[in-house]
Amino acid sequence: MTTAVGAWRDAKRPLWPMALVVPALPFAAPLTATATGSGWGWWLTPVFILGVIPVIDLLVGDDRDNPPDTVVPALQTSRYYRWITYLFLPAQYAALVMTCAVWSGGVDLPGAAGLVLTAGLVNGIAINTAHELGHKREAVERWLSRVALAPTGYGHFFVEHNRGHHVRVATPEDPASARLGESYWRFWPRTVIGSLRSAWRLETSRHRLRGRSPWTWRNDILNSWAMSVALAAALGVAFGPGVLIFLALQALVGFSVLEAVNYLEHYGLLRQRNAAGRYEKVDPRHSWNSDRLTTNILLFQLQRHSDHHANPLRRYQTLRTFDVSPQLPAGYATMLLLALVPPLWRRVMDHRVLAHYGGDPARANTVPGYQAPSPTR
Template sequence: MAVAALPWRDRKRPLWPLALVVPGLPFAALLFATATSSPWFWWLTPVVILGVIPLVDLLVGDDRANPPDEAVPALQASPYYRWITYLFLPAQYAALAVTCAAWVRGPGVIGGVGLVLTAGLVNGIAINTAHELGHKRETAERWLSKIALAPTGYGHFFVEHNRGHHVRVATPEDPASSRLGESFWRFWPRTVLGSLRSAWRLETSRHRLRGRSPWHPRNDILNAWVMTVAVLGLLIGVFGVRALPFLLLQAVVGFTTLEAVNYLEHYGLLRQRTATGRYEGVDPRHSWNSDRLTTNVFLFQLQRHSDHHANPLRRYQTLRTFDASPQLPAGYATMLLVALIPPLWRRIMDPRLLAHYGGDAGLTNRAPGPPAGDPGRSR
């Protein structure tokens, strides 16, 4: 007698709320710092994100399971997954208020640095939540994306990522695609300034095509920046002008966290030109992926980046892994730290990149100048 196959279940379903641990960490730090009067507990969030999570990533390992095609419509429609992303935002803002209050009380140098890193990392990871929301067609989710971006002042990401990066990804024209031989510290000013300029050009063109000035209330960059001014103004109004340095510093840490992730997502990968002179279409070969389960849970499967670029409207719970995608040796939390040390990054990543292209550096997206040689040397 044949036994009917059991319906597919998302085995990660109970794990997705763990993403909310990130904005919850500052509250744990507050509890310990208050109970012990030790400023070192304000380092709890960076230690967990950049130390504990990479270790757990290593111990837990990979998850390469993909949802079957027939399960995708129900997964996409389920409100459970959406509400997890929605709940990230009030937790993010509450964490910012808590760290801001601790800053103005004067935590000292040790506690102050920990607070800046804490708020910056939470708001930097919130940009990933904004990324998930900003790709959706629903108006409410797109506005929530801008709200998540407001504390870092990176509202132009909403425009540039969707209409710039997704079009030019893995080409020399994309400021958010890093190049072989380009260190993170060279990439940072290029992507920060280049993405801002690109976003403004894109939004200006959109409004001029509609016959109106770009200085319009519907300008997605301007209304996102208005949110930033409102958020910072409210916090300064509540906590005083002493909060301003903290708010500016944590914003820099936040968008630097985003750009470090951008750096590792497409390092050296290049879409080749076709016979017509146009770039080939985006496919799984053009993003560095990682199947590390723990980081994927905390980042809403951002590490399944190839599928995201091929299908940007897919929600995080439906993203798939592909054999054709080049694989990072560790999760994003680990590789972010590696990216900050250029010689180590090149020693690890350049051989992997060249192997992906069969040893032909001419097929890579290279930094200008002489061909990259010694993997241990950074430009």
Template sequence: MEIAAAAWRDTKRPLWPLALVVPALPFVSLLLATVTNGAWAWWLTPVVILGVIPAIDLLIGDDRANPPEDAVPALQASRYYRWITYLFLPAQYAALIAACGVWVAGPGPAGAAALVLTAGLVNGVAINTAHELGHKRESVERWLSKIALAPTGYGHFFVEHNRGHHVRVATPEDPASSRLGESYYRFWARTVPGSLRSAWRLETARFRIRSRSPWTWRNDILNAWAMTALLYAALTAGFGPRVLPFLLLQAVVGFSLLEVVNYLEHYGLLRQRTATGRYEKVDPRHSWNSDRLVTNVFLFQLQRHSDHHANPLRRYQSLRTFEESPQLPAGYATMVVLALIPPLWRRIMNPRVLAHYGGDATLANTMPGFRPPG
């Protein structure tokens, strides 16, 4: 929905700093745990992200307003929006350091489980910040993207997402596009190694074209992984080897959160082949979207995913919603929970995929061997 430029104001401008609530939550838990001496406090972050935010999302509803195009240049140039993404990183790292301190102090079994989920969820959400930064041309933002990826050890995402997923999205060749009938757990087992292999092939090919060895600090995968190694080494030096299991476990939670978001973004959607045999151009029909206001604020409008794929350099504050984009029944926070329960996910999403293709499952990106009922 377009609004006249003269009358338009970014009504979400004061809301964007709410994205920083996520890395602030562990400090609230730390305060509560200190005051009450209760390990239950470390469940605050999982409860807020997976419970409270979806509930508020449902109550607040949708925001379908788009910025007018002649307002976009000034909106894109505003440093205010960039600094919000920049500030996420020191908050993310401070939360991780605090969590390491609690871990080595021994929070008990229940507290340890909650602590892994807390750090993993914060660093998983940070991958979304890395995603926003990594698409930009500015060198500083691209390096900040790798820094945000370091706690989860998922630095190869910087290569695979930008140069792999965006090229092959909504095709069977894309390891990050889920298929109709494929559970999240089956998708996870396919996409985690598949995305790593794809990233390495893409990066080594870049050096092969220049007749250079990929074993250099200029390799975007190796320098990103080096950041993880340095971070883990520094934390191990500071907190002792007992912190290593925590770092590895929270990393798995973090990149698994990324992959569950990948799972729901293109589930069952397929770009058709043209008469030339090539896939059609990516358009708004090839991404699941959600206009739920609250989750869009917390995720830098990641849910306006169609516009992101059409215009990957467009900054989050300028992303638009499109009428032709297939819509999820809820925001990402809710859909993440549903994706973890395959029977419920299939009951809700499979009919939507089929309806998107007029009931013709042959037009969908379908898991081999899967036959939809009816």
């Protein structure tokens, strides 16, 4: 809903810096580890993100306030919102350096697992910051997007998301759009491998159209990966070669978090073909939304995903919610956990997808041989 222009103000303006809580959380973990005298203290960040935030989401509830069109230009150009995304990056890198230092100093098994999950969750959520920055026209923001992607080694996301996913979203041709009846564990290899292949094809085609080899420093995939290699080399020199194992494990966690979010954002949704046989234009019906306030603050309103796909250049502070968008029953933090347990996920989501299409699975993006769930009494 849109509030009257004269009465509207950004009530969330003082809340947006809370997005920096995520990269700041690892710095509270040493205190917990010291107080408990156990490596379990390093589980503070995953417990907060995956346990506490869903509870806060439930208690705080939804926010459906939309900015009026007349204030959007001023919101778009305000540097206040932009600097919050910029500040995420030094906090992200400081957390990575700190966790590398702890790893190199030696930790017990619970501590090692907690460190991997901590760094992986922070850098996985940083991919969302990279996502926000990478959609912008300003060169500095696009460069910072690749800096945020470097710790997970997922620099090809910069190419595939903007030029692949946004073109093919909610179609069977998109590796990042999950199909009705497809579990996260089946989706994961399809999207990881498919997105990488697609990104390389897109970037190779771009360079060949300009009459040059893709093996150049101007290749956005190669220069993004070079950042990851340089970062790993620097941390390996600083903390010893043993830290490379930690970097690989946390990167795996990080990009798996991203793919879990991809999984839930378009699960089962399908753009229909028009009379010419082409897919209809992307609109707010083709992404799952959540209006949970807390997670929207922490994720720069990624959960207002329908507006993002319909208007990818809109900055996070201007994204809107729509009545026609299919709504998730909870915020991303909760839904991510559900996605890891396929029977629970299908019990919660499959009937919602079918309801979105009037009970007709043929109108949804389904896996071959999909069997609709029996109606519940």
